[in-house]
Amino acid sequence: MSNSEVYNIVPVGFFGTSITVNKNGNKIASLSMNWNGKIIITFEDDIEYALVLKGIFHNQVFLENTDKENIMCFEPHFNWTDAR
Numbered sequence: 001m002s003n004s005e006v007y008n009i010v011p012v013g014f015f016g017t018s019i020t021v022n023k024n025g026n027k028i029a030s031l032s033m034n035w036n037g038k039i040i041i042t043f044e045d046d047i048e049y050a051l052v053l054k055g056i057f058h059n060q061v062f063l064e065n066t067d068k069e070n071i072m073c074f075e076p077h078f079n080w081t082d083a084r
Contacts, residue, residue, distance in 0.1 A: 018032040039051040
């Protein structure tokens, strides 16, 4: 895999509640969970996005920008009867 890029994902802090993403030794992003359960993704140019759980059973994950506009929605479909 000569054309591959290597990213290092490193837990930060005493409890490891934050994560730093490095590429070639340079920090390119960080992920942290805030007090209300959102995962905040901050890039090196201070652009922020949030992963937000929504839906009755929190079965949808939305990617929001700082204006709370939905950028993307993930809807995982998991069949519990096949999980053995």
